[in-house]
Amino acid sequence: MMTPIFEKALLIAAIGMTGIFLFMAVFYLLILLLDRLMPYREEKPDEENIVEFETEEDEEEK
Amino acid sequence: MNTLISLTDNLRTFWSYTGFYNAEPGHLVMILIGLVFIYLAITKEYEPLLLIPIGFGILVGNIPFNEAANLQVGIYEEGSVLNILYQGVVQGWYPPLIFLGIGAMTDFSALIANPKLILIGAAAQFGIFGAYIIALQLGFAPNEAGAIGIIGGADGPTAIFTTSKLAPHLLGAVAISAYSYMALVPVIQPPFMRLLTTQKERVIKMKTPRVVSQTEKILFPIMGMLLTTFLVPSGLPLLGMLFFGNLLKESGVTRRLAETARGPLIDTITILLGFTVGASTQATTFLRVESVKVFAIGALSFVIATCTGILFVKFLNLFLSNEKKINPLIGNSGVSAVPDSARISQTIGLEYDPANYLLMHAMGPNVAGVIGSAVAAGILLGFLY
Numbered sequence: 001m002m003t004p005i006f007e008k009a010l011l012i013a014a015i016g017m018t019g020i021f022l023f024m025a026v027f028y029l030l031i032l033l034l035d036r037l038m039p040y041r042e043e044k045p046d047e048e049n050i051v052e053f054e055t056e057e058d059e060e061e062k
Numbered sequence: 063m064n065t066l067i068s069l070t071d072n073l074r075t076f077w078s079y080t081g082f083y084n085a086e087p088g089h090l091v092m093i094l095i096g097l098v099f100i101y102l103a104i105t106k107e108y109e110p111l112l113l114i115p116i117g118f119g120i121l122v123g124n125i126p127f128n129e130a131a132n133l134q135v136g137i138y139e140e141g142s143v144l145n146i147l148y149q150g151v152v153q154g155w156y157p158p159l160i161f162l163g164i165g166a167m168t169d170f171s172a173l174i175a176n177p178k179l180i181l182i183g184a185a186a187q188f189g190i191f192g193a194y195i196i197a198l199q200l201g202f203a204p205n206e207a208g209a210i211g212i213i214g215g216a217d218g219p220t221a222i223f224t225t226s227k228l229a230p231h232l233l234g235a236v237a238i239s240a241y242s243y244m245a246l247v248p249v250i251q252p253p254f255m256r257l258l259t260t261q262k263e264r265v266i267k268m269k270t271p272r273v274v275s276q277t278e279k280i281l282f283p284i285m286g287m288l289l290t291t292f293l294v295p296s297g298l299p300l301l302g303m304l305f306f307g308n309l310l311k312e313s314g315v316t317r318r319l320a321e322t323a324r325g326p327l328i329d330t331i332t333i334l335l336g337f338t339v340g341a342s343t344q345a346t347t348f349l350r351v352e353s354v355k356v357f358a359i360g361a362l363s364f365v366i367a368t369c370t371g372i373l374f375v376k377f378l379n380l381f382l383s384n385e386k387k388i389n390p391l392i393g394n395s396g397v398s399a400v401p402d403s404a405r406i407s408q409t410i411g412l413e414y415d416p417a418n419y420l421l422m423h424a425m426g427p428n429v430a431g432v433i434g435s436a437v438a439a440g441i442l443l444g445f446l447y
Contacts, residue, residue, distance in 0.1 A: 009198045009207070013191035016441045017184075023293055023437050024184040024430065030285055031177035038277045 084126035088345030096120030096340065102245065109245035109402075112218065112336050116241055119340020137341045148338040151233065154226040156335045157219035158303040163328025164219075164400070164432065165307025166320045170282055172426040175271035178378070179388070179423070183430025185374030186396025187438045189214030189367025193359050194442070200355055205229050208442040210356050213240045214363025215435025216247070216397035220300060222339065224439045227447050234343040235353040239360035241339075244399045250361070251368045251394045251406050258372045259390045263379075264414040266389040268423050276314070283308040290437075296447070297440025301433065364397065371396035371427065388423075395424040398431030 002010075077083050099117030103110035122144075123137055137144040150156040173180055194211030202210060209229040212221045213236060221240040225233050243250065283305035290301040310320040372393030379387050392407045404424035411420040 005198060005204065006195070009195050009204070012442075012445050013195055016191050016438060016445075017188065019294070019441050020184045020187050020434055020437050021181070023289075024180045024434065026289060026293070027286070027433070028177045028180050030289065031174050031180070031282070034174065034278045034281055034285070038275055038281070 079128050079131060081126045084128055086126065086345065088349045089124045089126045091349060092120055092124040092343060092345045095343075096124065099242075099340075108248075109241065111332060112241050113245055115333050115336025116238065116340035119337040120343050121340075122337070123341030123344050137338065137344070138347075144338065144341055147334055148342060150331075150334060151222060151237075151338050151342070152226055152230060154223045154299070156331050157223035158299045159331045160219040160328060160335065161300045161303040161436075162307040163323050163325075163331070165283070165304040165309075166311045166323035167328075168304075168308055168311075168400070168429055168432070169425070170308065170429055171274040171279065172271060172422055173429055174274045174278055174282055176423070176426055179392075179426030180430040180433075181378070182371055182374055182388075182393055182396040182427035183398070183432075183434040184396075186367045186371035186393075186398075186427070186431055187215065187434045188370035189216075189363040189365075189397065190435065190438045190442075192366040192370075193363030196362060197355075197359050200359070202352075202355075203229075205446045206232055208446040209236055210359050211363065212236070212435070212439055212442065213243065213356075213360040214367045214397075215431075215438060216240070216244055216364060216367065216399040216403070217432060217435045218244060219335075220398075220435050220439045222335070223300060224442060227443055231347075232352075232356060234339065234348050235356040236360075237339040238343055238348075239357050241336075242357075243360055243364045244402065247364070247397070247399045247402045248406055250364050251397075251403060252410055254365060254368045255372060255391055255394050255406070255410050258369060258376075261414070263376070263390050264411065265418060266387050267415075267418055268387075268389055268420070269385065271422060271426075276312070279312040280309070280314075283312065286433075294437050294440035294444070296443040297436050300436040300439065304432065304436065367397045368394045389418070389420055392420055392424040392427055395426075395428040396431045396434070398428065398435045400428050400432060401425065403431075404428040 096117045099113045099120065102108045103113035103117060127133055127135060129136065134142045136142060137148050139145055190211045193214045194207050197207035197210040198204065206229040209225040209232050212224040215221065218237065218240050222233065222237050225236040287302055287305035291298055307323050310316045310323055372390050375388050375390040375393040389411065391411050395403045395407050397403050404421055407424035408419065408421040411418045
């Protein structure tokens with residue numbers, strides 16, 4: 001038999017779990033949004049800044 | 063002759079002040095429990111960073127003394143050193159500081175890379191509400207049931223924070239129960255993981271998660287905190303500090319602060335928290351039938367959380383294509399015992415396929431569980447405080 005306290009407990013549990021799932025769903029959408037707005041781009045080395053060093057082997061070849 | 067009588071009286075008075083004179087069977091039982099905690103921590107390495115301070119705290123809290131003498135040594139005696147240290151638990155300011163440290167050591171990449179895993183962290187919170195209903199059925203008042211239910215979140219600081227607000231008289235039992243079961247996660251979870259999964263499911267290989275950009279990592283705690291503030295304001299002390307700590311870590315410009323938060327600060331607070339929680343379990347307040355009930359419901363809540371996490375993954379898999387399927391062995395990680403439950407997913411997964419590394423995937427629901435249990439705590443506080 002359902003007592004009023006048990007009914008209230010079920011209600012709190014139902015609201016609580018729904019609340020958590022809703023919260024996490026919003027989080028999920030937030031992450032998707034972040035991914036859409038700021039996708040990962042592989043950092044490529046800036047070719048202008050590459051300085052070529054001559055190694056001892058290069059000098060020997062010369 | 064007078065001197066002899068005086069000496070005898072003094073010795074008798076001295077004897078009445080000793081622990082031997084004031085000891086009761088309850089003290090000895092609690093001292094034995096403290097020794098078991100220390101034994102488990104040292105020999106089995108079950109959460110030694112927590113069980114050693116708690117175990118030793120239990121010993122300290124159960125040294126019998128003459129309470130009428132007003133020695134100002136007991137944890138419940140106002141103004142005593144232990145009582146002052148215990149205020150961090152009673153007033154609830156140790157748990158947010160622990161969360162600051164947890165935030166500074168947590169990498170949310172696994173979650174950001176595969177956001178559907180966050181839902182597993184939500185499903186595992188059934189443990190909290192299941193235990194809440196069971197506690198009510200066993201005769202606990204609604205606020206006490208809420209405090210007991212939070213054990214199912216497998217998150218010590220959240221359990222302490224919630225209980226300090228809802229049912230301070232149950233603090234010792236709830237905290238000891240939460241930390242004990244967190245330490246026993248490697249024993250509790252595996253049987254249910256095997257029971258609820260098939261051989262085929264246990265060898266599901268998940269796709270390697272995508273790389274997460276630094277900008278995403280920086281924006282995540284800021285937006286996460288704002289979301290928390292607006293949706294569940296009562297969870298702010300815990301989640302606000304969690305995301306603050308994470309921003310210290312990810313911003314890249316506050317390395318010193320992040321290192322302090324995840325190192326000396328969290329260590330100091332863990333020592334104080336563990337020790338005072340242990341010391342608060344005095345035999346007179348702890349050894350009651352209701353403590354036994356709290357322990358029993360706590361165990362059930364861990365089982366419910368583990369099972370619902372796994373079953374929810376199986377449910378999700380019904381809607382996912384073969385290449386996107388989730389290995390149900392990471393479902394147990396929805397309980398927020400970080401990183402122990404994720405490690406268990408990895409260990410059990412490797413038993414069935416030595417080339418299937420689940421740890422990086424399991425960390426997603428694991429950190430989601432931390433967020434989920436803090437949200438659940440906020441919801442319970444909102445309804446019951």
